[in-house]
Amino acid sequence: MSSPHAPGQSPELQDVRRAIRRIMADFGPDYWAEEDRERQFPERFFATMAKAGYFGTLIPETHGGTDAGVAVASVIVEEINRAGGDAATINAQMSICVTLVRDGSQALKDRYLSGIAEGRFRLLSVAATEPDSGADMSTLRSAAYRDGDAWVVEAHKVFISMADDTRLLLLLVNTDQGLTLFLLAREDYPEGIAIHPMPMITNRLTTTLFIDGLRVPDAARVGALGKRLAC
Numbered sequence: 001m002s003s004p005h006a007p008g009q010s011p012e013l014q015d016v017r018r019a020i021r022r023i024m025a026d027f028g029p030d031y032w033a034e035e036d037r038e039r040q041f042p043e044r045f046f047a048t049m050a051k052a053g054y055f056g057t058l059i060p061e062t063h064g065g066t067d068a069g070v071a072v073a074s075v076i077v078e079e080i081n082r083a084g085g086d087a088a089t090i091n092a093q094m095s096i097c098v099t100l101v102r103d104g105s106q107a108l109k110d111r112y113l114s115g116i117a118e119g120r121f122r123l124l125s126v127a128a129t130e131p132d133s134g135a136d137m138s139t140l141r142s143a144a145y146r147d148g149d150a151w152v153v154e155a156h157k158v159f160i161s162m163a164d165d166t167r168l169l170l171l172l173v174n175t176d177q178g179l180t181l182f183l184l185a186r187e188d189y190p191e192g193i194a195i196h197p198m199p200m201i202t203n204r205l206t207t208t209l210f211i212d213g214l215r216v217p218d219a220a221r222v223g224a225l226g227k228r229l230a231c
Ligand SMILES: Cc1cc2nc3c(=O)[nH]c(=O)nc-3n(C[C@H](O)[C@H](O)[C@H](O)COP(=O)(O)OP(=O)(O)OC[C@H]3O[C@@H](n4cnc5c(N)ncnc54)[C@H](O)[C@@H]3O)c2cc1C
Pocket: 125, 126, 127, 128, 129, 133, 134, 135, 136, 158, 159, 160, 161, 162, 204, 206
């Protein structure tokens, strides 16, 4: 049966809209202008959204989320932007983890998902683009080479949003079986991932990322070998 409500206007979604508007009343244009001017991560806003419990919107309840679904996630993003805010960090934290929910091993899910839902772990970045590879990812040169039960990674990525502000990142590289994703916890590789700011016209906390001979366990792989960056 079709819904009696216009799209995005069900009572549940209206509740979410009202809740986000209440939050946004404390984050007016001055807040966003300063974050943009100073090229800062919106720490106070991120902490407020974590406390409100929205980061688990697409995470199953078994892993600490609410599993409220994509309509709720869309309304959250819509209301932040409607109020003049910048939903990029919140959208990243809510959405990128879906790859982990869908394709991650049980061990990776158990280790990270509840922390992502709480905002303790930031998973904000997907590192795919390279100097000579954009929309057409078949030309990616970054690679992981097998070494026993681990991989040795060589990567150069550009235009990566928020890589310096995230604790976890998804890295897309070539393997002998095709393009494959790995989840890297930055604290596990304190010396292995070099991240530099990349100047952009708008503040997207954009970076370049270099990895040179980093040893990564196969347990960090997300999804099958050659699965690529599937949406
Ligand atoms: C603000 C910002 C943030 C970003 N954040 C990230 C990030 O976090 N992680 C990340 O990995 N990347 C990020 N990117 C990079 C972004 O994903 C790439 O810019 C995008 O993939 C396009 O690549 P490109 O700019 O090299 O353009 P190109 O790949 O050169 O494409 C240029 C144009 O040609 C079209 N085109 C390309 N190939 C074909 C084809 N075969 N057939 C038809 N049309 C084609 C494209 O649609 C596009 O319109 C970011 C970029 C920006 C601007």
